[in-house]
Amino acid sequence: MxxxxxxxxxxxxxxxxxxxxxxxxxxxxxxxxxxxxxxxxxxxxxxxxxxxxxxxxxxxxxxxxxxxxxxxxxxxxxxxxxxxxxxxxxxxxxxAPTGASIRAMRVDFITRLYFAARLHPEMVPGMVQRELNTAHALLHDLQADLAATPADQPFNRLALDLRIRQLSAVIDWLANCTPNEGVSHAPPLPPDLA
Amino acid sequence: MxxxxxxxxxxxxxxxxxxxxxxxxxxxxxxxxxxxxxxxxxxxxxxxxxxxxxxxxxxxxxxxxxxxxxxxxxxxxxxxxxxxxxxxxxxxxxxAPTGASIRAMRVDFITRLYFAARLHPEMVPGMVQRELNTAHALLHDLQADLAATPADQPFNRLALDLRIRQLSAVIDWLANCTPNEGVSHAPPLPPDLA
DNA sequence: CGCGGCTACTCACTCAGTGAGTATACATGA
DNA sequence: TCATGTATACTCACTGAGTGAGTAGCCGCG
Structure with a gap:
């Protein structure tokens, strides 16, 4: 690496x-x-x-x-x-900040959250906020890409449209993402054996 | 293979x-x-x-x-x-049917659509419908997984929650997925950064 | 007339990911 | 009691994903 x-x-x-x-x-x-x-x-x-x-x-x-x-x-x-x-x-x-891609948010970011919650729980809210900012920036880029993709590439447009929708889903998720409270329905994560 | x-x-x-x-x-x-x-x-x-x-x-x-x-x-x-x-x-x-995973839908399925549109355009509507059915079935499975994941695995729950949201986005996309017409845009999501 | 970019492919490498194999220990129950 | 299965703990050999650098002549541009 x-x-x-x-x-x-x-x-x-x-x-x-x-x-x-x-x-x-x-x-x-x-x-x-x-x-x-x-x-x-x-x-x-x-x-x-x-x-x-x-x-x-x-x-x-x-x-x-x-x-x-x-x-x-x-x-x-x-x-x-x-x-x-x-x-x-x-x-x-x-x-480090998580890379600006949907996969990185699903995989890397959750892994970071997992360890941050155990080792440096005070970092968690800032991480989520930073990730939200990254996601919004990426969304902006993807929308620009879509606007710049000509109609003679309909399948690239289709793929971009899907990525935009998926990223919007990530943003919704991040906005509700409070691992210490559980996910919307999940119960509290114990403060752990420090 | x-x-x-x-x-x-x-x-x-x-x-x-x-x-x-x-x-x-x-x-x-x-x-x-x-x-x-x-x-x-x-x-x-x-x-x-x-x-x-x-x-x-x-x-x-x-x-x-x-x-x-x-x-x-x-x-x-x-x-x-x-x-x-x-x-x-x-x-x-x-x-062949596209595998039941979000990645497969984003990548394999769009590739199939691309070639079907060129080689067998009459297949396209059926493919989209089949994919929708697969996606709904997968959504159901993921929801069952989430329900079966105990609260002491909050990060698995978090990951499942995200996958469910992403799959819902795929389903919305499939429902509007008419490659030959160009893409109808995703509705603007959260009112944040425009 | 030098410079960068296009055409077209090659090589050598590291890491991702699978599947089978090895050998022992312990629980189960027919 | 004795076969069967499952858990412990790791090893090996392989194919495929993915990168980066290299080669080498051609073409247009200022």
Whole structure:
């Protein structure tokens, strides 16, 4: 992942995995995969081997370190922990703005919210507001694109129209998006074991 | 691409490229790429080398054949043509239902519409109707998922809520989806930033 | 007459994503 | 009791998505 240059839209749950390690004690791949499915299964879809792939890459990049720990009866675990560099990268990602695309809002932004709610809950309202601003700006751009797309590209116009509608749905959602209150119908998120 | 098993959601524009060959005379990769960008640039995003990669795979799978044609001054072209197998696969894909996911509707379905409008325009209204039915069924499933997601997974609930809103936007779009008439614009959404 | 942009394709690479395999432990119930 | 299934924990080998740089001659433009 290029160091600085905005995390436009991570395409794999690497930061979610880093985040589980940043928000809790060291743990192993099997457990991280299970938590990804349990906690963010509607956001990310990764097979078990995909999770292991990502973790191996994170280790190769020096963001996590590992120690193999034998167990009495069950298979040995490779215990993973964040390196200082890994923690720094995660925090940088968490604080960075989410890329301006619908997918980034659905996937990256919710992941950021998840960890912000646990690690820096005071950041949450500002994040939602910033995201709303980004979404409005993007909506504006898409409308300009649509206006600039000639009638001889009806399918590009169709696609833009759909993206505009979807983005409007994102904006509505953001306006009601208060994870600590639950989603419109969902009950409160406990302040958590700090 | 597994032969039979529904084309759930092609992740690359391979069928669009086959379609350009199915709908017109043999042509070369550079031209196919340009047409992909010009005609469906809001649907698919592929770099030039990605297009060449896909074409090479299609050839390896026997769906297209190629002949290199030298030119007087400009670089030689590799002229591509559909094989009978390629045409059969394309027609099968065109007639198949689009997978039940939001992405599939935004990407696969619009691509199908594009080629259906050119090759079998009489199919279009039925396709839209079928897609509407699929979308309603999916909406129902998502609502059931949301109801089944416990309150201790607030971020899964958040993600489902967003998907439901986006799917509702797809349904609105489908209901107004008449490609040959141009697009009737989405109603302006929240009164914020105009 | 130099410069950027078009035509047309190639190569080498990393990451995404799948599927099958390995080997042990424990619960279930017929 | 003993087969069956499920959970633990990780490994390997593969195809495909996607990027970026490179090549190299041609053409128009000021």
């Amino acid at each position: 290029s160091q600085d240059a905005a995390y436009t839209a991570s395409r794999s749950p690497e930061f979610a995995l880093l985040g589980f390690l940043a928000a809790g004690p060291p743990t192993h791949g099997y457990d991280l995969h299970r938590r990804l499915i349990d906690e963010l299964g509607q956001v990310w879809h990764a097979s078990q081997s995909q999770t292991y792939n990502i973790l191996a890459r994170l280790e190769a990049r020096g963001l996590v370190g590992s120690t193999v720990v034998a167990q009495a009866r069950l298979p040995a675990r490779r215990l993973l922990e964040l390196t200082p560099d890994g923690r720094a990268q995660f925090e940088a990602w968490l604080a | 597994s032969q039979d098993a529904a084309y759930t959601a092609s992740r690359s524009p391979e069928f669009a490229l086959l379609g350009f060959l199915a709908a017109g005379p043999p042509t070369h990769g550079y031209d196919l790429h340009r047409r992909l960008i010009d005609e469906l640039g809001q649907v698919w995003h592929a770099s030039q080398s990605q297009t060449y990669n896909i074409l090479a795979r299609l050839e390896a799978r026997g769906l297209v054949g190629s002949t290199v044609v030298a030119q007087a001054r400009l670089p030689a072209r590799r002229l591509l043509e559909l094989t009978p197998d390629g045409r059969a696969q394309f027609e099968a894909w065109l007639a």
